[in-house]
Amino acid sequence: MMEMHYKIHEEVRFVKGFMRAIAYDLNRCDYDFLPNSLVDILHKYNGNSLLYLEKALIAIANKTIAKEYIDFLIKKEYIFIIEREYINQFSCLNLEFNLPSHIFTAIIDIEDTSMVANYKIIEQLNDLGCKHLLFRFSNQFDIERINVFLSKYKTLGFHSIGIWMYSLPLLNTKNIKAFCMQNVKINKISIFNHKINKQNNFKTVEIQFYKANWTDATICLANRNNFHINITLFLESLTYNPYFNKKIYIDKKGFISNAPYCMIFGNIKTTNIASILNEDFKFLWAASKDKTFICKDCEYRYMCVDNRIPKKSNNGMFFFENGCNYNPYIARWKDQEGYVPVEECGTYDREAGFVPGKTKIAELNKRIWCEGDN
Amino acid sequence: MILIVSSHDDFSTNEIIDWLLYYKHPFLRISQDDLIEIENIEIQNNDVEFFFQVKGKRFSNKNFPSVWYRRSWLSFAEFNIQCPKIKSVFNQSIHNQLLSEKNVIYNFVNNNLFRDSINTPFDCNINKLLVLQIAKKIGLVIPYTKIITRKKDLLALTKKYNKLITKTQTGGVFVGSSREKLNTLTLEVSEEMIAEMPDRFFPTLFQEQIEKKIELRVFFLENQFFASAIFSQYDKQTSVDFRNYNFKHPNRTPPYMLPHDIQEKLKQLMSALHLNSGSIDLILSSGGEYVFLEVNPIGQFKQVSKPCNYHLERLIAKRLIDKDKE
Numbered sequence: 001m002m003e004m005h006y007k008i009h010e011e012v013r014f015v016k017g018f019m020r021a022i023a024y025d026l027n028r029c030d031y032d033f034l035p036n037s038l039v040d041i042l043h044k045y046n047g048n049s050l051l052y053l054e055k056a057l058i059a060i061a062n063k064t065i066a067k068e069y070i071d072f073l074i075k076k077e078y079i080f081i082i083e084r085e086y087i088n089q090f091s092c093l094n095l096e097f098n099l100p101s102h103i104f105t106a107i108i109d110i111e112d113t114s115m116v117a118n119y120k121i122i123e124q125l126n127d128l129g130c131k132h133l134l135f136r137f138s139n140q141f142d143i144e145r146i147n148v149f150l151s152k153y154k155t156l157g158f159h160s161i162g163i164w165m166y167s168l169p170l171l172n173t174k175n176i177k178a179f180c181m182q183n184v185k186i187n188k189i190s191i192f193n194h195k196i197n198k199q200n201n202f203k204t205v206e207i208q209f210y211k212a213n214w215t216d217a218t219i220c221l222a223n224r225n226n227f228h229i230n231i232t233l234f235l236e237s238l239t240y241n242p243y244f245n246k247k248i249y250i251d252k253k254g255f256i257s258n259a260p261y262c263m264i265f266g267n268i269k270t271t272n273i274a275s276i277l278n279e280d281f282k283f284l285w286a287a288s289k290d291k292t293f294i295c296k297d298c299e300y301r302y303m304c305v306d307n308r309i310p311k312k313s314n315n316g317m318f319f320f321e322n323g324c325n326y327n328p329y330i331a332r333w334k335d336q337e338g339y340v341p342v343e344e345c346g347t348y349d350r351e352a353g354f355v356p357g358k359t360k361i362a363e364l365n366k367r368i369w370c371e372g373d374n
Numbered sequence: 375m376i377l378i379v380s381s382h383d384d385f386s387t388n389e390i391i392d393w394l395l396y397y398k399h400p401f402l403r404i405s406q407d408d409l410i411e412i413e414n415i416e417i418q419n420n421d422v423e424f425f426f427q428v429k430g431k432r433f434s435n436k437n438f439p440s441v442w443y444r445r446s447w448l449s450f451a452e453f454n455i456q457c458p459k460i461k462s463v464f465n466q467s468i469h470n471q472l473l474s475e476k477n478v479i480y481n482f483v484n485n486n487l488f489r490d491s492i493n494t495p496f497d498c499n500i501n502k503l504l505v506l507q508i509a510k511k512i513g514l515v516i517p518y519t520k521i522i523t524r525k526k527d528l529l530a531l532t533k534k535y536n537k538l539i540t541k542t543q544t545g546g547v548f549v550g551s552s553r554e555k556l557n558t559l560t561l562e563v564s565e566e567m568i569a570e571m572p573d574r575f576f577p578t579l580f581q582e583q584i585e586k587k588i589e590l591r592v593f594f595l596e597n598q599f600f601a602s603a604i605f606s607q608y609d610k611q612t613s614v615d616f617r618n619y620n621f622k623h624p625n626r627t628p629p630y631m632l633p634h635d636i637q638e639k640l641k642q643l644m645s646a647l648h649l650n651s652g653s654i655d656l657i658l659s660s661g662g663e664y665v666f667l668e669v670n671p672i673g674q675f676k677q678v679s680k681p682c683n684y685h686l687e688r689l690i691a692k693r694l695i696d697k698d699k700e
Contacts, residue, residue, distance in 0.1 A: 010628040011681060027624050027681055077626050080605065082587065086658070090603065091629045094683045100389075100396035100691075129396055157388075235683065 005084045006050045010093040012078045013234065014039040017299025018356065019331040019365065023078055024302060026231040031303070032076065038069060042079070047087050097235040101129030102277055104246035107260065111138040111252035113149050119268045121250060126156045128274060130248075136164040136214070138252065139193075143171055143179050150183050160187040164214055167194035180205045190214070221325045224333060227303040237289060237302040241310065244284040248273065258284055262309060284310060292318040293353040294342055298328035313351050329356055330364050338368035375437050376401040376694045377487070379495070380444035386676050386687065387444050393691030399698070402438070404428055409451035412483065422486050435483075440697035441491035442690070444672065448487075448495070450480060492595070492651050492693065497671035500647060502543050503579075505669055512642045514666040517581040525573045528563075528580065537583035538563040545670055585660040590630060592654040593675040593686060595693065597641055600686060602678045603630040603658075629682040632656075636664045644669070653678075 008014070013024040014034065021039040023032045041056045050070070057066035073079045106125050110116060125133070137146055146165060163186060171191070180186055180202050187205060194209040201207055236242045249259045254268035256276060262284065265276040287310040289301035298304070310318035325334045329345040332338055342348065345364065346357040376394065380387040382405050394401050404410075408428050415424040425434050455472045458465035488494035503521075510516050518535065521543075522528050532538060541560040549556040561567075562583060589604040605626040632640070640654060643666075653673020657665045679686035 009626050011626055027626065077605065080626070083662070085662075086587070089631050089633065091631045093629060094685070096683070096685070098685060098688065100392040100688070102396070127395075129392060157392075231681070231683065 002083045004050050004081045005048060005087045006046075006053055006079045006081050007087055007090055008042060008046050008079050009077060010090070011231070013302070014042060015299055015302060016040075017301075017331070018297040018328045018361075020299055022299040022303075023076075024229050024234060025076075025078075026229065026234055029229045031227075031229050032078075033299075042073075049084075050081060095235060095238055097232075097239055099129075099246060101131060101246055102274070103128040103130045103248045105132040105134070106130050106247070107134045107136065107249045109136045109138070109250065109252040110149070111140065115254055115268070116149075117152070119254070121268055121273075122153050122156065124273045125248070126158070128277075131157070131159040132162070133158055133160075134162040134164065137166070139166040139168070141165060142168045143175050147179055147182060154183075158185055161185045162188040162190070164190045164192065166214075167191050167209065173200070176200075176207060177202050180207075221306050221308070221322075222300060222304045223325065224300075227300065228305070229303050233305070234302045237304075239288055240285050241287040241289070242305045243307050244287065244310075246285065258282075259307065259309075283312075287312075287318040291316070292320070293348075293350075294320075294324070294328070297354070297356075298326065299331075300326065300328075311350075313353070315351060315353075317353060319350050319353070329361050330368055332368060338364070340364060375440075376698050377438040377441045377491075378403040378444065378694075379405065379442070379446055379448065381405050381446040382407065384445050386674070389676075389687040390442075390691045390694075393688050394694070397691065397695060399691075399695045401694075402429070402433070404448070405446040406449045409449050411451040412479065415479070415482070424483060424486070426483075435487055438487070439490075439700065440694045441488055442694055443488055443491050443493040443495055443497070448480075448484060450476070450483075490697070492690070492697075493649075493671060497649055497652070498545070500545075500649070500669065500671060502545065502668055505643075505647060506666075508646050509643050509666045512639050512646070514636075514639050514643065515663050516666050517584055519579065519581045521577050521579050523574055523577050525568070525571055525575070528568060528571070531580060532563070532568070535582040538580050539583045540578055540580050543579050545668075584657045584665050586657045587660055587662075588630075588658050590632070590654075590656040590658060590664075591627075591678055592632065592640070592656065593652075593673065593678045593684075594640065594644055594649075594654055595651045595686070595690065597644075599632050599637055599640070600675075600678055600682065600684045601630040601632050602627045602682050627677070627681040629684070633664070640666075 011025070011027040013026065015022050015024055016036050016039055019036075021034045021036050023034055025031060037060050038057070041053065041060070045052045045056060054066055054070065057069055061069070074081065103125060108116070108121065116122060122133075135146075135150075141149075143165070146163065150161070161183065176189065180189075189205060189207045191207070191209045192212060192214040194211060196209065197211050198209045199207065200209070233242055236245060244258055244262075247259055249257050249262070250268055251257075251260075255264045256266050256268060256271065256273065257264050258281060265271075265281050289295040289298070289304070292310055293313075295301050295304075306324070308320045308322055310320060312318055323341055323343075326332070327339060327342050327345065329342060330338065330340065332340075342354065345361050347355045349355070376399065378387060378391070378401055380403065387403070391401065391403065411427045413425040413427065413432070416422070423434055423436055425432060427433070455469065455476065458469050484495060488496075503519075506516050506519055520527070520531060522531070528538075539560050539562055542558050549558055563580065586607055589606050590601050591604055592599055592601040594600075603626075636656075644650070644652065647669065649669065649671055652669050652671045653675060654669050655667040657667060659665050675686045675690075678684060
């Protein structure tokens, strides 16, 4: 019988973290945890005989476990088996990320629609190839006024529109539905100051009601219920920071920055958007997770979009001033038993980065993973 | 300037246009909904120039060294020939003559406008059977193929081949109305299906079903190949025709490189068919043979471009820009 070889499917990317790895299933939008040691072996022998893989797995576990792993990898189609002669026909996935847009996403706070019209904000964004808009309307805007505002821009080439608005007296399910029907590009509506928290989707539109007032000070930290696994986000995250890349924020007074709370680069009343898109403006776009302390050790780093503003250290790396909900050195979330903040797992220095305290981490992991009920 | 002929709603066209906008390259996009008014056509030596108006602007064919045909067709305004109100042999004869005149002009303009274009409206007319014949002649392996009208012939064929499939002889993928739709995908021939068939039936294409390791969907653009291997055989829903997509559990479709000799034969085939772009379907059989199935001149390249991250939309846009500058 011809010798069979195995290959990792290119649409499955094994990403190692400090403690464990994740198999990113990019075309089925799902993921699984794997031990780092398994991923090392899979990468090492990728394209080689299945027997090598089996032998290497037996060396780190035993025959039964090795077989279970291989069955699992084949069943999930993380790897495939084929005769040696075809292995080299399977080429590598091109990892380049590229968009035909100078700006892809825009957040615009709206208090004064005449400013938006007079300075042709939406038209400028359209010319820059912007595809996704998030309008955050002040409490002066009821659904009717928002509808009138949006009607002017229906013919432009945007793919999706998100709306933040206040819950005002005349708002009801009927007019929200009518509003969605008239504005087919809307994909998400967030309604604040509502009497209750609830979610009411209509067709493809996600409609979320919040009791809370909206405040963009809210830090959207890593959240395991809100991860997205897909090829676009994965490829973008390899090179860029997916929250800041190709984004622009225009506040209610017309000040332009990369995102809320970022440095201001001009005002729409005196500056053309295209003219401010220089390297300084794009500074945070390149703050990929691989170039960010702690994040670079996290297995979730290519599925996580968080809006903390990275700061640059002198050695070219980035760091965050606020901590995360997840500690990759012990693979624990804040709400899980045994969680301790990253600072307790080593020494953290903004210039030198995070230096894991190996003994300390080993001790914590032993406690969490061996002695606990997990 | 680049001329793009495509339907209004074609998403792949929008994506290519996004790249043209990004590179700030001028283009004109038209579909059958944009009436073209021919002003004049001048034929001189080797040169042809015609002026026309469309979308409220005046153009010459010389404005468009770079043309991409995707979908739809050209509609000519003044060719809207009315049926004679008074039906007489004389009127009818004039009417027929006008129609013939129209066709001559229509063909001439189309031929000139799409002379060096990427794909042409005529590409859609390729004959699948002729394609198989040429492919075979070039030395590509094709499935055993027979068009049958008698049940007895079909029964004889089932004895010779373990499994048979049937598919349309045209490239049509949509038959029916918005309410009722016929499945035009490739079907495996079952015993029940044969039992229900009359002794004589409409000429129907049957092929041996090739047992496969993988299927290959290849996008071809001016002698370059972009292939994706489709692991459709593990999923019952997609094992006969991968276009019967399983959206919940999509097939793996990694990038693939065709062997050199297959590439050369496919280049010969595309050249013989006068196609500079198209989607080619192949199977890598369980016996290790590359079996040619068909060419779709106006194929969906998105299914190859996105999962393999080939950036074909950008590539086509750049090619159109290069042609415009040549």
